[in-house]
Amino acid sequence: MLLELRGVSRRFGGLQAVADLSMTVARSAIHGLIGPNGAGKSTVFNLITGVIPLTTGQIFFKGDRTSGLRPSEICRRGIARTFQATTLFREYTVLQNVLVAAHLAAAPGLASALFWSRAYREREQRARERGQALLDGLGLGSVAGRVAGTLPHRDQKALALAMVLATGAELVILDEPMAGLAEQEKAETTSVLRRLRGDGVTVLLVEHDMKAVMGVCDTVTVLDHGLRIAEGTPREIQTNPAVIEAYLGAEEPGA
Numbered sequence: 001m002l003l004e005l006r007g008v009s010r011r012f013g014g015l016q017a018v019a020d021l022s023m024t025v026a027r028s029a030i031h032g033l034i035g036p037n038g039a040g041k042s043t044v045f046n047l048i049t050g051v052i053p054l055t056t057g058q059i060f061f062k063g064d065r066t067s068g069l070r071p072s073e074i075c076r077r078g079i080a081r082t083f084q085a086t087t088l089f090r091e092y093t094v095l096q097n098v099l100v101a102a103h104l105a106a107a108p109g110l111a112s113a114l115f116w117s118r119a120y121r122e123r124e125q126r127a128r129e130r131g132q133a134l135l136d137g138l139g140l141g142s143v144a145g146r147v148a149g150t151l152p153h154r155d156q157k158a159l160a161l162a163m164v165l166a167t168g169a170e171l172v173i174l175d176e177p178m179a180g181l182a183e184q185e186k187a188e189t190t191s192v193l194r195r196l197r198g199d200g201v202t203v204l205l206v207e208h209d210m211k212a213v214m215g216v217c218d219t220v221t222v223l224d225h226g227l228r229i230a231e232g233t234p235r236e237i238q239t240n241p242a243v244i245e246a247y248l249g250a251e252e253p254g255a
């Protein structure tokens, strides 16, 4: 297994946002985390990536404990994420956004940058080539030079994904990558996720679009009021009475 949560809890004042959650994410899987609004999904992502501290429990990545580490250290170890609200450097070009993401993960030596060494220039050139190839693969190749803030919504979503991939992370955590996308764009995102899995990248996914979740995930974990109420294959989840109950009045868990 790649990621393990052991008895993870998080309180916000009197609110138990995540309650004694244990779950594992298998390597090279697409693992969905679903649940009604306020179930605690984004909080789980914030706990895994170290953005907020755990109230109780432990998190392990590749067998090493990561809970308690700083977000930058967790990212360096191979976990990267997108946020539910897309966060881009809006005034930078598309390619610059990808390069920044790659640099933040690699943290190249400041000294070599200051002296503008040959090795540094070559590394920069390679990074640009890799960045361009990544953008090509996500259908953003032709807009690499555009200022990110001027892109249409679907391209901004794709760019957020490109930035996560640019870090070279083994575990990619995506918060609602399909939100606001048209059917065709969702299908494209789905095929990108499958391609990632084929490349050995593990995906942990929060997504409200049940058709997309059920179509792409190998395993689905369901949260409700911070509690894990079910886990299984999409087929098992769609017929699970507790899941259907949790979604009543909220939305349909599938179809």
Ligand SMILES: Nc1ncnc2c1ncn2[C@@H]1O[C@H](COP(=O)(O)OP(=O)(O)OP(=O)(O)O)[C@@H](O)[C@H]1O
Pocket: 012, 015, 017, 035, 036, 037, 038, 039, 040, 041, 042, 043, 044, 084
């Ligand atoms: N920083 C915070 N401070 C206080 N309460 C918070 C904080 N973050 C989340 N919460 C609360 O914790 C609960 C879980 O929120 P969370 O954002 O994890 O839900 P979610 O499952 O991602 O919901 P959605 O599907 O709407 O994105 C909610 O009741 C929310 O209001």
Ligand SMILES: [Mg+2]
Pocket: 041, 042, 043, 084
């Ligand atoms: Mg959320």
